[in-house]
Amino acid sequence: MTIAAINEQLLRAIGVGVALLDLQSLRLRFGNDTFRGWFGEIEVGSNLLEQFQDFDVEALRAALAAEGRYTTETTFRLRRRTMTVAMDFNRALDEEEPIAVLVCQNISRIKELESMIDSYSMMVERNTREIKREKEQVEKLLLNMMPRSVYEEYKTFGIVTPRLYDPVSVVCLDFVGFSEMVSAHEPAVIVSELNDIYTAFDRIGEQFGCARIRAVGDLYIGVAGLPDPTDDHAQAAANAAIRFMRYLNQRNGSHPIQWRCRVGIAAGAVVGSVVGVQKYIYDVFGPAVITASQLRYKAEPMTISGNRAVVERLGDAFTAAEAGSITLSDGSEEAVFRIAAEMRAAQER
Amino acid sequence: MEKSLFDKYGGFSVVSKIVLDLYDRLLDDDDVGPFFDEIDMARIVDHQTKFVSSLMGGPASYTDDQIRKMHAHLEIHQLHFDKLQSLLRATLADHGVAPEDQDAILAAFEARRNLVTE
Numbered sequence: 001m002t003i004a005a006i007n008e009q010l011l012r013a014i015g016v017g018v019a020l021l022d023l024q025s026l027r028l029r030f031g032n033d034t035f036r037g038w039f040g041e042i043e044v045g046s047n048l049l050e051q052f053q054d055f056d057v058e059a060l061r062a063a064l065a066a067e068g069r070y071t072t073e074t075t076f077r078l079r080r081r082t083m084t085v086a087m088d089f090n091r092a093l094d095e096e097e098p099i100a101v102l103v104c105q106n107i108s109r110i111k112e113l114e115s116m117i118d119s120y121s122m123m124v125e126r127n128t129r130e131i132k133r134e135k136e137q138v139e140k141l142l143l144n145m146m147p148r149s150v151y152e153e154y155k156t157f158g159i160v161t162p163r164l165y166d167p168v169s170v171v172c173l174d175f176v177g178f179s180e181m182v183s184a185h186e187p188a189v190i191v192s193e194l195n196d197i198y199t200a201f202d203r204i205g206e207q208f209g210c211a212r213i214r215a216v217g218d219l220y221i222g223v224a225g226l227p228d229p230t231d232d233h234a235q236a237a238a239n240a241a242i243r244f245m246r247y248l249n250q251r252n253g254s255h256p257i258q259w260r261c262r263v264g265i266a267a268g269a270v271v272g273s274v275v276g277v278q279k280y281i282y283d284v285f286g287p288a289v290i291t292a293s294q295l296r297y298k299a300e301p302m303t304i305s306g307n308r309a310v311v312e313r314l315g316d317a318f319t320a321a322e323a324g325s326i327t328l329s330d331g332s333e334e335a336v337f338r339i340a341a342e343m344r345a346a347q348e349r
Numbered sequence: 350m351e352k353s354l355f356d357k358y359g360g361f362s363v364v365s366k367i368v369l370d371l372y373d374r375l376l377d378d379d380d381v382g383p384f385f386d387e388i389d390m391a392r393i394v395d396h397q398t399k400f401v402s403s404l405m406g407g408p409a410s411y412t413d414d415q416i417r418k419m420h421a422h423l424e425i426h427q428l429h430f431d432k433l434q435s436l437l438r439a440t441l442a443d444h445g446v447a448p449e450d451q452d453a454i455l456a457a458f459e460a461r462r463n464l465v466t467e
Binding site: 112 | 402
């Protein structure tokens with residue numbers, strides 16, 4: 001076998017499509033087996049490029065005349081498979097005759113892979129968005145349970161170091177005759193009413209900087225001055241407490257079930273921490289919480305009782321009248337004051 | 350959390366080979382191939398990627414309703430479903446998926462039979 005014959009056999013059998021075209025007419029002079037396998041219907045002597053849709057013959061001629069090279073892609077169907085072939089034209093001479101050598105590489109698999117990567121990345125991106133949304137929901141839920149700075153600490157370290165906040169003002173509120181109300185009405189009605197009221201309280205608390213820490217049954221506890229210390233925590237707590245009662249008064253005017261609360265406010269120290277491991281909750285403990293709770297028992301329905309530490313910080317927007325005393329757990333006596341909004345100040349506002 | 354089969358068999362880098370192999374076999378098959386005669390390559394590949402990913406617990410999932418709607422315009426008979434089932438099993442086996450995992454994947458496939466066949 002001659003070298004030329006071996007060359008021709010090799011050329012016929014390789015997995016790359018090879019064709020020779022007349023440079024002037026662009027008619028097919030030769031196509032190897034692979035080329036014929038893809039473009040079988042093209043006869044020797046026919047105009048090859050008419051077979052390809054949207055083929056830019058002018059661009060090919062111009063490029064071959066200038067750089068001697070032209071590269072493009074074509075897509076067609078072979079049985080039901082979409083084939084994409086990269087076409088590389090090079091100017092050459094065949095025994096003095098100008099020809100174009102066309103080398104075709106099957107890049108269908110690359111195109112299929114590209115499509116698959118597109119498809120997969122879209123799936124992954126969608127999942128990532130969903131995970132992000134879920135994470136935000138969990139975060140929102142946790143931020144309802146604890147201050148942001150505590151949440152950040154919990155997220156970073158997995159634990160929260162108990163922290164002393166001193167001084168803050170604690171608002172402790174419950175409802176007069178709650179047990180009787182529960183037995184007199186359907187539980188669902190009571191829950192729905194409490195949901196209404198606590199939602200309103202939360203909104204008021206947010207407005208005045210007195211965040212709810214706990215709501216268990218009819219006991220509602222909010223704290224002003226935590227986690228970021230403020231000078232006006234007593235005013236914030238008193239303002240919120242007064243709005244709580246105004247809201248209830250208004251609500252009682254248009255609802256059959258009458259809700260009357262009593263409120264205790266105490267200024268002092270608390271410790272804030274996350275409690276529990278599996279079922280964790282953020283809570284505050286300390287003398288101010290206990291005192292506020294005791295002061296609440298001392299308050300008449302729809303009034304606010306405060307300790308001296310609160311009253312001293314209230315300023316002239318509120319009035320405070322002495323109203324007896326309570327005995328603290330250490331046996332000492334603590335004076336009780338009845339706190340109300342200063343009428344003049346309230347009118348000016 | 351238990352690892353999905355998608356992760357167990359090496360995630361996308363391995364599943365992509367299964368997908369392309371299945372794609373080849375589907376198109377070459379004269380029973381199920383004709384369903385893809387007029388369909389754009391990118392759409393078939395997208396469909397196969399999601400199909401295999403969802404069966405193996407990867408990042409795709411279809412509700413029954415979506416599956417039903419997607420196939421509603423096709424006349425898929427039991428024969429076609431059986432054929433795809435055997436092509437899928439052969440493809441999984443050739444890519445080293447253990448028989449019990451093939452069973453799990455094929456069971457997930459079988460569970461959808463009534464959603465797509467006539």
